[in-house]
Amino acid sequence: MEKCLAALVMAALATVPAVHAQQVSAPYLYVWAGDGDKQESDFLAVLDVRPGSPTYARVLSTLPVGATGTTPHHTEHQLEIDRVLFANGFGAGRTFRFDLGAPAEPRLLGSFTELGGYSFPHSFVRLANGNLLATFQGRGPGNTPPGGLVELDREGRFIRGTNARAPGFDSTQMRPYSLAVLPAIDRVVSTSTDMTDEFGAHLQIWRLSDLALLSTVELPATTAGDGHAHEGVPNRRNEDHHLFPGEPRTLADGRTVLLATFTCGFYRVTDIDSPTPRVEFLRAFAGMNCAVPILAGSYWIQTVPDEHALLVLDVRESAHPREISRVTFDSTFTPHWMAYDEGGSRLVVNDGRARMFLVAVNQQTGRLAIDSTFRDSGAAVPGVTFDRAGWPHGATGPAVPHGSVFARPERDLLGEAADLYQRYGAALREGRRADIATAYDRAGARIIFNGVPRQASWVELDARYRGPWRPPTQFRWDSLAFQVIGPSHVLVTGGFWWQSAGEADSTRYQYTAVLAASDSTLGITFEQETLWP
Secondary structure (H helix, E strand, C coil), X not given: CCHHHHHXXXXXXXXXXXXXXXXXXXCEEEEEEEECCCCCCCEEEEEECCCCCCCCCCEEEEEECCCCCCCEEEECCCCCCCCEEEEEEHHHCEEEXXXXXXXXXXEEEEEECCECCEEEEEEEEECCCCCEEEEEEEECCCCECCCEEEEECCCCCEEEEEECCCCCCCHHHCCEEEEEEEHHHCEEEEEECCCCCCCCCEEXXXXXXXXXXXXXXXXXXXXXXXXXXXXXXCCHHHHCCCCCEEXXXXXXXXXXXXXXXXXXXXXXEXXXXXXXXXXXXXXXXXXXXXXCCEEECCEEXXXXXXXXXXXXXXXXXXXCCEEEEEEECCCCCCCCEEEEECCXXXXXXECCCCEEEEEEECCCCCCEEECCCCECCCCCCCEEECCCCCECCECCCCEXXXXXXECCCCCCHHHHHHHHHHHHHHHHHCCCHHHHHHHECCCCEEEEECCEEEEECHHHHHHHHHCCCCCCCEEXXXXXXXXXXXXXXXXXXXXXXXXXCCCCCCEEEEEEEEEEEECCEEEEEEEEEEECC
């Protein structure tokens, strides 16, 4: 980026007061549920999770999808900024799309099955371009292996896809289960576990830019003498911790992936952008069926159903995770699914059978605490159950909850924009090169300097700030202004004065930028800098 961009942002700091985006709890919780006896429609439920609300923990509304026995399974793990939720009924190979723009009044937008010949979608991750990248377990109506990765738009339309077939490996075992996207190194890591049979022990590495399959790696098998603690009663399956890899998560460095297996192994994946990715076994959790984790900052929160518990690991030293906290439920509850409400510092956990809890997360210490106020009306113990006779849509009896996700709170985009410029400016002024590119959108930015345009990836921007960039000696901001121009964009306008080392005078520039909101962040996606006429 040209020197004037640095001047702009540093100058902005001079006149923009410190405004910090307030973290706000999500007001609602959406739960994707199946009718218990599969005689009535599956549905999406809306629960009130506003602390202090008179209807806290109550089911406010439900939306039947007009289909029975779909086996509601995964939703997206967080609600995206367009407030459209993808939820799969895996048993039917059908994914439903919900409009949650009116948070308490969901609306069904439609559904899809096969896309581009791929079938039985499982997990979805949002890409920087707004599309989704999804794992599909198979092909055709018979769910024939191998499956693949599919990019689709937010309307559920096929964009492109790649087969998971890997030379030298049994294609019947290539059943893409879940995935982690690493845009900073142009990679995707997917796990392979068969939803309908006991197959699965592989990771696959793909190039994000063209979805080319680059490598397939079998997780290293484990034994009782491998130097790591093996919890639980010893048996063959307890030692086979490499089987059935589940949910991968990308660490803050953008280059390292951690994952747990359903046989309760915990693994680290590194060198992902090299010809020989490295997979290391770190430790084992107790028992079996360790399922959906949460990565909250530097804390890995893991479901351990055989211990009726959630464990918290400090993964700042990812090669040496350290348990720092755990919370234990009653002996009838086996945690399975979780989703995180960052603004409320809490997570939802359900057992995929009937019950769910809210659990507070201390973001400083990693300690967990069950929310004792989240309970059914008149109940003696915490928790909400879906084992009930009636719902807002009728007396259809018990339901089975699975994918659950928090609503998005309303965002203060103006405050976030001012906060972004303050943080960015401080990093520039203090020469913290590794922090500067964090002001940009991870998809990169379009930059126009004195009429000359160029497109820069986030990696290129980061490399420039870490390399040849030099800070100014003088700057002065001239009337920086922020304006929200849509549900996810902020316009920044103004001018600035810049003086480089060795220059006698400052130079004045005009400046325009567009910031794009993505998940819980805001980043620069367009900048135009021009000498003042």
